[in-house]
Amino acid sequence: MQDRPSAEKLLAAARAFLNETAMPQLSGQAAFHARVAGNVLDILARELALAPGFNKAEQARLESLLGEDGDLATLNRKLCEKIATGEMDLSNDVLKNHLIRVTMGKVAIDQPRYQGYKTAQANGWPEEELGD
Amino acid sequence: MKICCCSPFLEVAHRRREWQFSSMGSAEIDTFESQMAALCARRFDAPLAHLKRLSGGASQESWTFICDGEAYVLRRNPRGLRASENALPKASEAAIIGAAAKAGIAVPQVSFVCDDEDGIGEAYVMAFIDGETIARKILRDAEFDTVRPKLATQCGEMLAALHAIKIEGLPDLAYSDAAGELEKYAGYLQSSGHPHPVFELAIKWLRDNLPETRPPALVHGDFRNGNIMVSPEAGLVALLDWELAHFGDPMEDLGWPCVPSWRFGQHHLPVGGFGARADMYGAYRAAGGEIDEKATRFWEILGSLKWGIMCGVLMVSAFESGADPSVERGSIGRRASETEIDLLRMLMGED
Numbered sequence: 001m002q003d004r005p006s007a008e009k010l011l012a013a014a015r016a017f018l019n020e021t022a023m024p025q026l027s028g029q030a031a032f033h034a035r036v037a038g039n040v041l042d043i044l045a046r047e048l049a050l051a052p053g054f055n056k057a058e059q060a061r062l063e064s065l066l067g068e069d070g071d072l073a074t075l076n077r078k079l080c081e082k083i084a085t086g087e088m089d090l091s092n093d094v095l096k097n098h099l100i101r102v103t104m105g106k107v108a109i110d111q112p113r114y115q116g117y118k119t120a121q122a123n124g125w126p127e128e129e130l131g132d
Numbered sequence: 133m134k135i136c137c138c139s140p141f142l143e144v145a146h147r148r149r150e151w152q153f154s155s156m157g158s159a160e161i162d163t164f165e166s167q168m169a170a171l172c173a174r175r176f177d178a179p180l181a182h183l184k185r186l187s188g189g190a191s192q193e194s195w196t197f198i199c200d201g202e203a204y205v206l207r208r209n210p211r212g213l214r215a216s217e218n219a220l221p222k223a224s225e226a227a228i229i230g231a232a233a234k235a236g237i238a239v240p241q242v243s244f245v246c247d248d249e250d251g252i253g254e255a256y257v258m259a260f261i262d263g264e265t266i267a268r269k270i271l272r273d274a275e276f277d278t279v280r281p282k283l284a285t286q287c288g289e290m291l292a293a294l295h296a297i298k299i300e301g302l303p304d305l306a307y308s309d310a311a312g313e314l315e316k317y318a319g320y321l322q323s324s325g326h327p328h329p330v331f332e333l334a335i336k337w338l339r340d341n342l343p344e345t346r347p348p349a350l351v352h353g354d355f356r357n358g359n360i361m362v363s364p365e366a367g368l369v370a371l372l373d374w375e376l377a378h379f380g381d382p383m384e385d386l387g388w389p390c391v392p393s394w395r396f397g398q399h400h401l402p403v404g405g406f407g408a409r410a411d412m413y414g415a416y417r418a419a420g421g422e423i424d425e426k427a428t429r430f431w432e433i434l435g436s437l438k439w440g441i442m443c444g445v446l447m448v449s450a451f452e453s454g455a456d457p458s459v460e461r462g463s464i465g466r467r468a469s470e471t472e473i474d475l476l477r478m479l480m481g482e483d
Contacts, residue, residue, distance in 0.1 A: 032460075033458065033459055033460060036459050036460045036463050037459045039463060040459055040462070040463050043463070043466060073327065076327035076329060077327045079327070079329045080327045080328070080329050080332045083329055083332040083333050083336060084332050084335070084336060086336060089333070089336070090333065090479060090480065096480075099329060099330055099333070099476060100476060102329075103330060103469065103472045103473050103476055104473070106469035106472065107469045107470060107472075107473050109469075110466040110467070110469045110470070111466070111467065111469065111470055114470045114473070115392070115395070115397045115398075115399040116392050116399065116470055116473045116474045116477065117470070117473055118399075119399055119477070119482075120473055120476075120477060123477075123482065
């Protein structure tokens with residue numbers, strides 16, 4: 001068990017330092033890179049909170065879709081093969097639902113303000129689940 | 133796969149004109165400044181003034197300067213080094229821009245291509261044009277409100293003129309059609325080893341839906357919001373960034389500006405976030421161009437896949453190999469997922 005403070009709280013402190021102390025003192029290229037660094041910390045914060053649950057949900061769906069066990073990378077490679085050969089495509093509702101949820105989950109971590117994500121939400125696409 | 137820091141793909145993805153990306157040391161800048169002063173003395177018989185780095189980009193440098201009362205832009209490969217195999221040699225790029233100018237396309241006028249005696253490497257000098265290239269400003273700033281609604285039409289007119297250029301007599305550019313572009317990027321994905329089921333789905337669809345082969349045209353190769361210059365008075369005033377020009381399917385240039393990632397948050401306006409496809413297509417047809425809408429759709433989907441693979445494979449490779457370890461390069465890798473959501477939507481028949 002890791003000691004305190006938690007990763008979430010440390011990240012939040014680094015974020016606050018960037019926003020409140022560093023950025024106001026920077027200009028030009030350095031200010032831009034600081035802003036990017038802040039975005040990266042936000043990605044990490046969301047990944048810490050969401051990815052463990054997302055990965056479990058993805059794993060469970062992949063095992064059921066492919067009918068076999070394995071780690072996420074192996075299962076995803078197998079899925080890629082089946083898609084590339086045409087054995088599975090979007091006419092398969094289980095595959096379609098899986099890909100939508102996985103992708104919604106990735107964007108929810110990487111870029112939740114992306115317009116295409118908002119469009120998908122508005123069209124009723126389901127969010128990724130937090131598996132257990 | 134290793135991507136060198138001068139890969140044109142990095143340039144495609146990373147184009148920020150407001151500052152430099154990879155900074156030169158101050159001694160290097162001093163040397164460059166004296167080289168430019170010598171160039172101005174030789175070429176213009178006048179002193180150099182106001183030399184300023186205009187843009188970054190890992191594969192292109194742009195500098196502005198004033199000489200003899202005129203403003204110029206110098207475009208050169210980073211530090212004057214030879215470009216990677218995918219980018220045009222600067223002399224060919226200048227020749228293509230010259231041919232486009234002759235065909236009535238708004239481009240900056242090339243003054244001269246630098247030679248060995250100029251001593252600054254592969255570069256050319258062109259006239260400075262005043263205008264805005266930053267996509268988000270073009271889409272949001274009030275000063276562009278009046279010209280924004282006509283930009284899609286202007287794009288259609290410009291592309292029709294570009295694609296009507298006879299390719300005989302042009303420099304011998306590489307030929308890359310739909311299958312060629314698709315397999316190039318499918319190869320990048322395969323070599324990366326990281327699984328992307330949505331990209332595989334797109335590749336399968338694209339292989340099954342290749343457009344028919346058209347006679348080769350001069351294709352700009354990077355025609356999108358961000359590479360066009362817009363003025364508040366006249367709208368589209370110049371087409372920039374010709375280093376990815378090639379011979380190929382003209383429909384490529386009509387698909388690329390509609391890729392969702394180039395709509396910059398204005399998703400409901402497919403052409404660059406500023407206009408409707410019907411406006412661009414209508415102007416293209418009115419100017420004598422023929423459009424195959426199945427093919428433009430193919431190129432939109434392939435365009436989104438290309439940008440996704442640029443982010444998820446090429447950027448990641450440049451970052452992880454240490455060629456460009458910046459936080460910015462690394463974070464662009466995480467833009468692959470935006471194209472996955474767009475690709476899924478497009479493959480399901482949505483816009």
